[in-house]
Amino acid sequence: MITGNLKTSYGADEQVLDNRWKRLFLFSAVLGLGGIAGFGNDYIILIACQMGIMVIAVTGVNVVIGYTGLMSLGHAGFVAIGAYATVIFHNAAGGIIPDGVLTLVAIPFAVAVAALAGIVVGLPSLRVKGLYLAVATLSANFIILFLIEESFSAPWTGGMNGINTPTPNLLGWALDTRREQFILIAALAVLALLGAQNLFRTRVGRAFIAIRDRDYSAEILGISLYRTKLTSFAISAAYCGLAGALFAYFYARILPEQFELQLSLMLVAAIIVGGMGRMMGPVFGVIIIVMVPEAIKVSFGALAGGGAELAMIRAPLQEIAFGALIVGFLLFEPFGITQIMDRALRALNRWPFARG
Amino acid sequence: MLAVQDLYLSFGGIKALQGVSFAAQPGQITAIIGPNGAGKTSLFNAISGFYRPDNGKVIFDGQDITALRPDKRAELGIARTFQNIALFRGMSVLDNIKLGAHTRLKAGVFDALRYFGRAQAEELELRADIEQRVIEFLEIDHIRKAPVSALPYGLQKRVELGRALAMRPRLLMLDEPVAGMNREETEDMARFILDVQEEFGTTILLVEHDMHLVMDICTHVVVLNFGAQIASGPPETVRMDAAVIEAYLGAAA
Secondary structure, three states: OOOOOOOOOHHHHOOOOOOHHHHHHHHHHHHHHHHHHHHOOHHHHHHHHHHHHHHHHHHHHHHHHHHOOOOOOOHHHHHHHHHHHHHHHHHHHOOOOOHHHHHHHHHHHHHHHHHHHHHHHHHHHHOOOHHHHHHHHHHHHHHHHHHHHOOOOHHHHOHHHOEEOOOOEEOOEEOOOHHHHHHHHHHHHHHHHHHHHHHOOOHHHHHHHHHHHOHHHHHHOOOOHHHHHHHHHHHHHHHHHHHHHHHHHHOOEEOHHHHOHHHHHHHHHHHHHHOOOOOOHHHHHHHHHHHHHHHHHHHHHHHHOOOHHHHHHHHHHHHHHHHHHHHHHHHHOOOHHHHHHHHHHHHHHHOOOOOO | OEEEEEEEEEEOOEEEEEEEEEEEOOOOEEEEEOOOOOOHHHHHHHHHOOOOOOEEEEEEOOEEOOOOOHHHHHHHOEEEOOOOOOOOOOOEHHHHHHHHOHHHOOOOHHHHHHOOOHHHHHHHHHHHHHHHHHHOOOOOHHHOOOEHHHOOHHHHHHHHHHHHHOOOOOEEEEEOOOOOOOHHHHHHHHHHHHHHHHHHOOEEEEEOOOHHHHHHHOOEEEEEEOOEEEEEEOHHHHHHOHHHHHHHHOOOO
16 A cells, blocks of 8 residues: 655665565565475476576567567577577587586576677668568578578587487586476576566666667667667577577477477567566566466366367367467557556555555 | 758758758857748758758867767767657656666666666666756656656656756757747746756757747747748847748738
């Protein structure tokens, strides 16, 4: 309940968690992650790991699409670069760098390579916008996968057949179970979200939003469109690179086909459902995008008892539900679940004096 | 302070500017007036860097800036507002104004990701500065957290002025600062413009159709008609100029 503005310093006024419902929400979210790590069964851990990796990638997509307003359909390419860079680094530096340190170097390496790729792929954004940029980044996705699949890179990437991935090892602690990997993924996902949140409290992130809202106005304030757009692409690709590195560690083998257009579209769909240009958008979006197919699978199994014929109907049904979900959000809640959460938190904060 | 020398600009067959030359004196208010389509906004766009003139120079503080990009000109201390408000609609008033200080802030990407430390210190310092210099000055403290898209037109104009002031400009360019305002709002805006001149010593260049405002607060007036400069001088002489009267009212029979 709001009883007045009791802030006495600008520091207090600039806080992100400015009411106790938000603090409670964050506290319970962190507690929930701890609960999953401690008590979740294998199935829950598996789903949670997939979500964690997705959240990092979607946060990256959010930076470019949600905050900078540049359409991109190529982000699966950056995830691929992150994943392959990690594996290649492990294979190349395996004998030279001790095992316990290798992961700690490989992840930043993958992030840096992805960021560089992001700058290159972002170059068209200096010239084109909207649909044209979507097509340009889309082709970047194909080019990246082509380069990975081709025979000249096959010795390093395994070509079409994919490549086995290493086990992460943090200073002697080998994360060889999914539960241990979940701790790494969850910790990095939380850090990634915090980083993104911080970004948009400062000049760097504000400049992104300025370009999204009105680019010529941003320029008149001294924001270099060239540098800012490329920075946005680099940060975004870096996030996807991190997701890619974790992806490689999490699965036993990576294949080029895992990083096709399908994944790029999933990332964009997640941000539409979650809420573009909002910090918690990726989290809500990924929860929905991952949970809805799972829920359909589980409820179908319960209803039909796992008959082979009914399982045949399930797959297309899942696709239809997925499509309907996105169209539904675009029509009825274009700012995604974040908007719904905002309304709920505001109502809680004002209760019992006013609703909404 | 700002000198425009023999500026020519054309779009295909349309000659938007034909040999415009004037100088804005430091600390003074200079107005550019003229009928619709006279080239006033084109001139503004050439000065702020959106249009590259075909011929002529824009000199700011002794430096030839004709070839600089708009963001570089902003770094030199040129700020402007737009005729049809160009605020960032997705942001609060506070964030809009903070963006004005973009070039003065130093935090890089890695400071920003960490936030605590350098970036936070800088942000809090900025907040204190704009509260005092901009928000209190323009009397917009009651709306600082409001999204700009929810504000009435007159206030949006004021926020846009605030964003320009947060740049601590040496040259402030106002494109029709009181267009569409009623008398009371116009008087408020005139007072703010005079306050800016007095308090910060800013050189001001404005395009305006409200002749009362122009004649009252400006020390120098430049008159354009069909891209050509037809008069230039203090308001009293420009008002009596035969060419100006003809441009506005038509020739006497």
